[in-house]
Amino acid sequence: MNIRTCLALGLTALISAGAAHAADVEKPDIKLSVGGKALLYYLPLTVTEKLGYFKDAGLNVEISDFAGGSQSLQAQIGGSVDVTTGSYEHTIQMQAQGKPLVAVVDLGRYPGIALGIANSRVASYKSIKDLKGMRIGVTAPGSSTNFMVSYLMIKAGLKPEDASFIGVGGGASAVAAMRHGQIDAISNTDPVMSELETAGDIQVIADSRTAEGTNQIYGGPSPAAVLYMRPSFIQANPKTTQALVDALVRGLHWVQSHSPEQIADLMPPEYQGGNKTLYTTAIKKSLAIYSPDGKFDPAACANTLKVLQVFDDKVKAASIDLSKTYDETFVDQAQKSVK
Structure with a gap:
């Protein structure tokens, strides 16, 4: 054969x-x-x-x-x-x-979601309370990237409405929104967060890509x-x-x-x-x-x-x-x- x-x-x-x-x-x-x-x-x-x-x-x-x-x-x-x-x-x-x-x-x-602050805002950022008044990019309002930030804000004594959540999607659109100054912070997943972090565009302040980070944010597995x-x-x-x-x-x-x-x-x-x-x-x-x-x-x-x-x-x-x-x-x- x-x-x-x-x-x-x-x-x-x-x-x-x-x-x-x-x-x-x-x-x-x-x-x-x-x-x-x-x-x-x-x-x-x-x-x-x-x-x-x-x-x-x-x-x-x-x-x-x-x-x-x-x-x-x-x-x-x-x-x-x-x-x-x-x-x-x-x-x-x-x-x-x-x-x-x-x-x-x-x-x-x-979850694999990370929250990062724009470098232009890092000097004035001390805690989650400083998210007040910021424009925060999420994949879409009502998505899990939005949920994580809302939870962190409430734990810090803020209300979700104390910030503006802006849908920036994932991929290139999210990266562009940060680099063009359309947002002050971003909650997203990889590869978006790794690209912004590696290029020095943001500083990550909360990270659920590991068991330890997930426990710190949510108080347990998720x-x-x-x-x-x-x-x-x-x-x-x-x-x-x-x-x-x-x-x-x-x-x-x-x-x-x-x-x-x-x-x-x-x-x-x-x-x-x-x-x-x-x-x-x-x-x-x-x-x-x-x-x-x-x-x-x-x-x-x-x-x-x-x-x-x-x-x-x-x-x-x-x-x-x-x-x-x-x-x-x-x-x-x-x-x-x-x-």
Whole structure:
């Protein structure tokens, strides 16, 4: 048998396997929303996509990228997408509003968000109280980058409205907003924060890219990016949900077993901002934030509720059942088959 014949047979086998998976799932065509796909906060999603793990699971996933998590959430609530890769906080907030969402895999065990002050403001900055009156750039108002600063401000005796929150997105737009003097401080994730920090544009004053930093900010662990969806979607499409989780858990395993250089090589060149070395360094800084297995930490989920109750009046007034904000059934099943 010659090489060409072997390749043809291998391709046929792959197509047959994909077709078999597609026949198993209830909904092979999936629309997924995300807020800032190029941010390292969502790196496991891009890894899963680039490695073809969604296709291996019999899924054709169409990804719609929004400027921030609050916008991708609205796409979910509005029904224009099936599933969302976004902040775990949103599942709690939506339960408080009577719009339940369920997280089915945890992609990030630390938020990976940092808060930095513009160098022009560093000399006069002494504490969080000095954020009063500042223009603070966030990916989008109502996103997790906004939540972190709101929480820090309230802990310091301020109100969130004491500052102006400006949506600057992620990537080049966020970097430009800082460098053009449109904002005085920025709350964002890598690679944005590493680029600004390395260039000397900002001084980081709060950093949740590590366990220690997360504990300092939130007083304990705090999950970050998750895959969430409406309970009705899970009920109608359990095999599809399992296929999505299987693919993402494979992606998480791949991240754990590869170097920052190998991960950078996989990422789209446009994510690197023209500086692959800096991008690789940013990945190295962020590697600790990714979950090794996709499982949820009940203590971290409980801590997130405590944090939200500090600044979200609707969450504070609601009776939240945390057990309904996440379902680990699919992750447990994925661990049995995903290598």
